[in-house]
Amino acid sequence: MAFSLGTILYVTLLLVNAIAVLNEERFLARIGLSTQTSNPSTYNPSFDQSYGGGPSGPSVRDQLVNLIGAVRTLLRLPLIAANVVVIVYELLLG
Amino acid sequence: MQPQQGFVPPPTFGGQAGGYQPLNGAMGSMGGMGPMGGMSNVGMSGMGQMGGMGQPGIGMQNMGIPQTQQQGVPGMPMWGMNDATAAMGMQFGQSAMRAGQDYIDKNLSIHIPIPLLRHQFNVSNSYVLHKLRLLIFPWRHRPWSRKPRRSDSGAQADGWQPPREDVNAPDLYIPSMAVVTYILLSALQTGLQSRFHPEVLGIVASKALAVLVIEFMSIQLGCYLLNIQGQGQVVDLVAFGGYKFVGVIFTMLVGLLNLGRTVYWLTFLYAFCATGFFLLRSLRQVVLPDTSASPSNVTVTSAQRGRRIQFLFIIAVSQLLYMWILAWV
Numbered sequence: 001m002a003f004s005l006g007t008i009l010y011v012t013l014l015l016v017n018a019i020a021v022l023n024e025e026r027f028l029a030r031i032g033l034s035t036q037t038s039n040p041s042t043y044n045p046s047f048d049q050s051y052g053g054g055p056s057g058p059s060v061r062d063q064l065v066n067l068i069g070a071v072r073t074l075l076r077l078p079l080i081a082a083n084v085v086v087i088v089y090e091l092l093l094g
Numbered sequence: 095m096q097p098q099q100g101f102v103p104p105p106t107f108g109g110q111a112g113g114y115q116p117l118n119g120a121m122g123s124m125g126g127m128g129p130m131g132g133m134s135n136v137g138m139s140g141m142g143q144m145g146g147m148g149q150p151g152i153g154m155q156n157m158g159i160p161q162t163q164q165q166g167v168p169g170m171p172m173w174g175m176n177d178a179t180a181a182m183g184m185q186f187g188q189s190a191m192r193a194g195q196d197y198i199d200k201n202l203s204i205h206i207p208i209p210l211l212r213h214q215f216n217v218s219n220s221y222v223l224h225k226l227r228l229l230i231f232p233w234r235h236r237p238w239s240r241k242p243r244r245s246d247s248g249a250q251a252d253g254w255q256p257p258r259e260d261v262n263a264p265d266l267y268i269p270s271m272a273v274v275t276y277i278l279l280s281a282l283q284t285g286l287q288s289r290f291h292p293e294v295l296g297i298v299a300s301k302a303l304a305v306l307v308i309e310f311m312s313i314q315l316g317c318y319l320l321n322i323q324g325q326g327q328v329v330d331l332v333a334f335g336g337y338k339f340v341g342v343i344f345t346m347l348v349g350l351l352n353l354g355r356t357v358y359w360l361t362f363l364y365a366f367c368a369t370g371f372f373l374l375r376s377l378r379q380v381v382l383p384d385t386s387a388s389p390s391n392v393t394v395t396s397a398q399r400g401r402r403i404q405f406l407f408i409i410a411v412s413q414l415l416y417m418w419i420l421a422w423v
Contacts (some may be wrong), residue, residue: 003419004300008307060401063319 013082019071020079033065210329214266216256224261225268229340230365232372238262240379264376266329269336273302276339279346280423286350298423302339305416309335312412316405320398322381334376338413341365342420349421366417370410381406 028034058066228235240262241255257265280298284290313331316322348361381402 003304004297005304005307006300008304012311058321060319063321067318 010086013079013086016071016075016079017083019068020075022068022072024072028068033061033068211266213256214264214329214333216258217265217267218258221257221261221265222268225257225265226340228261229268229337229372230344230368232368232375235375238375238378262376262379264330264333264337266333266336269333269339272336272339272343273306276302276343276346276420279343283346283350283423302420305419306332306335309412309416313409316409317381320381320402320405322402327380330380334373334380337372338369338417339420341369342417345417345421346423362417362421366414369417370413373413374406374410377406377409 022028024034241260243255254260254263257263257267277295277298281290281294284294310331313335314328317327317331342365345358345362345365349358382399
């Protein structure tokens with residue numbers, strides 16, 4: 001059976017890798033998802049639960065920009081470690 | 095260097111000067127390194143003397159560790175420093191372990207909300223029967239709104255009624271039991287087709303968990319993108335994701351009766367529709383909070399509302415995919 005927790009793990013890892021390799025200047029700025037171009041008042045890097053941001057709240061695009069920025073900055077080192085572990089595992093036992 | 099060396103062991107150190115001696119030798123061996131070494135030697139020995147005025151032993155031990163660290167000479171035999179270093183290391187390790195323990199305790203209680211879980215398992219027999227009937231036949235049920243729990247003072251609402259009191263409240267008892275039943279039932283099905291193997295149990299359990307994880311993560315992502323917030327929402331989402339197993343079990347039980355493929359697929363479609371309808375109605379409470387009844391004071395604009403209804407519809411329709419994956423053993 002191909003559909004199992006291990007598959008989910010790999011798919012998640014690959015997807016997070018895909019988000020992490022998106023280039024800020026070459027790709028994200030071109031499709032309008034860069035953190036630099038967004039309005040700095042709606043961009044809040046501190047992601048706490050009380051983040052209301054006014055009556056209507058941030059839009060989907062702002063949330064997506066936040067998510068990509070967070071993944072790119074926060075998950076870089078953990079991703080390196082996770083990729084190394086998976087590669088070694090695949091080389092030894094896969 | 096020589097006058098400075100003579101300055102280092104002051105007479106106040108007395109008996110403890112023996113512990114200081116090897117360090118002194120180390121300093122002496124590095125004495126020819128230039129003006130920097132000499133400078134640090136002067137400063138440290140002066141500080142050591144200052145510490146030695148009040149409490150000679152403690153001052154010396156405390157001074158010893160920064161000196162060894164600053165010198166940074168690996169493999170230098172400083173036997174006199176070992177006790178102090180070990181004590182310092184022990185103390186540091188203990189404080190680090192205590193900090194780690196506190197961190198784990200704090201984060202465990204954040205990530206696994208024990209009171210919420212207790213609230214979710216607060217079920218009764220009538221609730222379980224009523225809820226199962228609701229999952230199989232959700233069409234005539236009304237109303238779908240959950241009852242807010244009123245505090246003793248009266249109007250102020252905090253949280254929701256437990257499942258024991260309110261049939262619309264999500265629980266975790268039915269989903270957890272349904273997952274176990276699903277695993278055992280699929281093992282029975284493979285056994286009836288005489289292709290049972292002990293690995294089937296693990297494979298099916300892994301598949302069920304994977305479906306739950308995928309659905310939970312996609313709903314969580316959608317909630318994040320649409321900025322949907324609520325209290326105890328994560329546990330509720332896990333619970334709502336687990337209710338589809340009831341429909342899958344219903345389908346599999348019908349499939350065990352060997353009534354033919356048409357009946358099986360019609361049952362599957364019916365179970366999908368029932369689960370989708372149920373989720374559409376139940377998740378509406380999470381996604382579109384009713385401002386009059388819900389305790390959270392979240393206002394939703396009309397544009398957000400339309401997008402959230404689309405999101406809700408996508409969740410309901412995606413049950414077809416999940417249930418197809420689950421029913422196909």
